[in-house]
Amino acid sequence: MEETITNLLDTYFTTEEEFADCFVVDITHSNKRLEVFVDSDSAMTFGKCQRISRYLEGYLDEEKPLGEEYMLNVSSPGVDRPLKFYRQYLKNIGRTLEVTSTDGETYTGQLKAATPTEIVLEAKRRIKEGKRKKTVVEDITLAHDAIKKSIVKISFKS
Template sequence: MEETITNLLETYFTTEAEFQDCFVVDVNHSNKKLEVFVDSDSGMTFAKCQRISRYLESYLDEAKPLGEEYVLDVSSPGVDRPLKFYRQYLKNVGRTLEVTTTEGETYTGVLKAATPTEVTLEAKQRVQDGKRKKTVVEDINIASDAIKKSIVKISF
């Protein structure tokens, strides 16, 4: 089901000019509930989510893969969901991220740059300076394939 919905939306996004910068982040299906998380390089709006939802409803009502009754939720991923794609990192340059590596290390810092192969965080680190510790700001490069989880940290 997840693959079918993803393929359906990717085709829709390539044929509709308004949605050409949109991409599927995640699709979750359980019982009669379908959750679809979509993002856009130019930012997701309520109107875009609504049009995508109506498009999916027409498919679900006609093909009935979930039966007669179902719950459909189409939304943007939100800041509490981990970043999954390079495009999401590009949108979040300048924001604070918490990155956990596959080796279990956690880094928190401002995302300075992102490439398809690595991200660069500007992070404050405590280092030993003689008998005292001092705080230094340094760039930390993390290979994309070494990232287990990245979450945008909200500061108030």
């Protein structure tokens, strides 16, 4: 089911100019419930999600892979959903991320750069210098395949 919906949307995104920068982030389904998370390189608006939902409803109503009655939710991935793709990292340069590496280390810092193979975080770290501790700022480079999970941290400080 996920592969079918992804292929359907990929075709839709390449044929509809308004959706040319959109991409599927995740699809979950169980029984009669289908959730589709879509992002874009530009702003992912409610209107875009609504039009994508209507497009999918046409397929679901005609082909009936979930039966007569189903629940469909199309949305952008919220800040609580992990970043999965390079394109998402690009959109979040300058924001604070909490990154858990595959070896269990957790880093929190500002995303400075992203390439197709790695990211660079500017993170603060406490080190012991003599009898005192001091905070140092360092750049941490992590390969994408060394990242288990990356979450955007929202700050409410002004």
